[in-house]
Amino acid sequence: xxxxxxxxxxxxxxxxxxxxxxxxxxxxxxxxxxxxxxxxxxxxxxxxxxxxxxxxxxxxxxxxxxxxxxxxxxxxxxxxxxxxxxxxxxxxxxxxxxxxxxxxxxxxxxxxxxxxxxxxxxxxxxxxxxxxxxxxxxxxxxxxxxxxxxxxxxxxxxxxxxxxxxxxxxxxxxxxxxxxxxxxxxxxxxxxxxxxxxxxxxxxxxxxxxxxxxxxxxxxxxxxxxxxxxxxxxxxxxxxxxxxxxxxxxxxxxxxxxxxxxxxxxxxxxxxxxxxxxxxxxxxxxxxxxxxx
Numbered sequence: 001x002x003x004x005x006x007x008x009x010x011x012x013x014x015x016x017x018x019x020x021x022x023x024x025x026x027x028x029x030x031x032x033x034x035x036x037x038x039x040x041x042x043x044x045x046x047x048x049x050x051x052x053x054x055x056x057x058x059x060x061x062x063x064x065x066x067x068x069x070x071x072x073x074x075x076x077x078x079x080x081x082x083x084x085x086x087x088x089x090x091x092x093x094x095x096x097x098x099x100x101x102x103x104x105x106x107x108x109x110x111x112x113x114x115x116x117x118x119x120x121x122x123x124x125x126x127x128x129x130x131x132x133x134x135x136x137x138x139x140x141x142x143x144x145x146x147x148x149x150x151x152x153x154x155x156x157x158x159x160x161x162x163x164x165x166x167x168x169x170x171x172x173x174x175x176x177x178x179x180x181x182x183x184x185x186x187x188x189x190x191x192x193x194x195x196x197x198x199x200x201x202x203x204x205x206x207x208x209x210x211x212x213x214x215x216x217x218x219x220x221x222x223x224x225x226x227x228x229x230x231x232x233x234x235x236x237x238x239x240x241x242x243x244x245x246x247x248x249x250x251x252x253x254x255x256x257x258x259x260x261x262x263x264x265x266x267x268x269x270x271x272x273x274x275x276x277x278x279x280x281x282x283x284x285x286x287x288x289x290x291x292x293x
Contacts, residue, residue: 089251092140103256105129107137109249110154116184119145119159119246125254126153134214137252142220142243143167143208144252159246160221161186168212169221172205180206180221186246189222191238196229198236206240216255220244 090106107123125131127150135147137157145165149156160167161182167189170177176199180189194200204224210217222240229236 089140089249105131105254105256107155107252107254109252112247117163119162119165119182119184119186120148121157121159123155123157123252123254124153126151126155128152129254130256131155131254136215136255138219138255139244139249139252141245142222143215144244144246144249146214147254157252159186160242160244161189161246167215167221168209169206170209171200172207173201174199176200177209177211178206180240186242188225188239188241191224191240192235194236194238195234196231196236200224200227200236200238202227205243 105125107125110122110124112121113119123137131147131150133147133150137144137146143160145157145159145162147155148158158165159182160180161184163182163184165182167180168177169180169191176194178191178194178198180191183190191200191206202224205220206222206224208215208217208219208221220243222242224238224240226239227236228238
């Protein structure tokens, strides 16, 4: 042991001073390297497996989270498109407000009934908002209809396409007056009271005449799409397409065209000034002279 100690000290001194054992050290490192790999293999395998499983789990979790975020963003994008469209409609409605001298109010449509015999819908404004029976409603394209029944917080309205509704109109080009009658189709109205020789053409714009006071004058109602003059018949068949989006809008503009002064009849029901107390539910239709019944 003493001799081995002396040899070791001598080798360390020679290696430190002259680096004579450098080649021996390199050779021994090559011989020992496989042993090091074999000893370290279990630890490396465990570490690699844990990292692989952890990475896969992390990737799966991240993928799930990204899918959820993608669905949320897509839903928000759809909502953003809906809000953008709604904003456009509201801007279009508000752009039409400056043309009116009186009070206006935007109302949302709650429900729609478009069966062939009754074109009605319910809005979210009622008596608490000073809505009155016979009040006109517009959209960005023109006249839509008018109110037929008022409740405290909602109201029922009739479209101009309802078979029981008639709107006093005039041809914007020459002032020719007529009545636009609903036919149960939201895409058209008829003008049944114009003679064959009437000065009306396809493309003419029909605007509200203001007769009767129900609708403000000068607002678009429909545009003539067909004029059929039948020889031997007193009246022509004239069809017009409403300018308002009767079956697509979600908001309408209530117009206070005149003071809504209402009186109570003996039964406690509200009636318009000068109107007879109704015996049943009121029906708002335009008469031949442009009034409302």
